[in-house]
Amino acid sequence: MPDRIEQAKRALRADLRERRQTLSAHAREVAEAGVTQQLDALVERLGARSISCFLSTPTEPGTHAFVAGAVARGIRVLLPISRDDGLLDWSVATPDAEIAEGLFGMPEPVGDVLGPIAVNDVDLLIIPAAAVDRTGMRLGWGRGYYDKTLGSMERCPPVYAVVFDTEFVDDVPRDVHDQPVTGVVTPTRTLAISAHTA
Template sequence: MTGPQPCQGAAKVAARDQLLTARRRRPLAEVGAAARAIADGLLATPEVRRAATVAAYVSVGTEPGTTALLDLLADAGKRVILPVLLPDNDLDWAVYRGPASLAPARRGLLEPLGEPLGVDAVATADVVLVPGLAVSTGGLRLGRGGGSYDRALARVPVGTFTCVLLYDDEVLPEVPAEPHDRPVTAAATPSGVVRVRPG
């Protein structure tokens, strides 16, 4: 019998390395096309169409891009809130008011300059969009390992549309998971929005 946490921890590190390497190799044209397709797919979902508040994030590097998505959400009349990384790796939130409202922050991130809303602000969102490296068909998300989004997702009411933005080949039959990992309900990929079943 193996102890799940040490083995799963090592498996997560290996999986992250493979997924990050694959992302670094993606051509910029593919990254841009994927961002547009993901934005179109998300904006067509009933959950996003009827949402008043959307919690999202600013993509970095070769993550599926969110730059256009943020502006399209705002142009559609949505209140968009973005994370602000706190010293303990928890996430505060502030309202997005266009590209000029973003400023460089720790770890190469861009964060909103607005008034902090508090860590519980994510619970007010009708839709929560999160980054990740992969997701299982059962809804388990593999993140970068800081635990920030697991904490944030723990505050989100059950039944909220929670969606990770990924490339098509990052939706997998399973991913390494630990007890603290919080599931999501969907994955947005260039091919469309895939409903996954948490648990």
């Protein structure tokens, strides 16, 4: 049974990855502007003063403009740093932070490193995803970093996954360790998932 779930996940990830790679530069710019607007409104609505967010890769819905804007407005933003043991360290975003390629080629900050428990202090988590379904189940990219992080938090604040509009789907394959999200942010809308409403 787990093998069948893993095969279904791999097939869906491959399809989503291919679709992301075919997006034009213009489509990516439009998506980043939309995501920035949606995330700004979400942070404002929730009154979040301390958040975590990821730095997007070139094929993901863009988050760099949002992070820069949030930092400029005085919001504390924690950025993830991948570790070999499957956990995430965190670093506080600064206006002039140096960004380098981390594990798996992900953009990650270079600077003072806070341990995995630093994320327990945030008011909102903004995380990457390959897809999210209507029940709030998230399909990640298969490394388990965010499932481990969410599963280990003492008091989990709202968790919103950022995807393209076409990646909010009816159903994703799920396994026992997969963690749901509170809502989804796309370039055109922000949706709270009713079972986990913020």
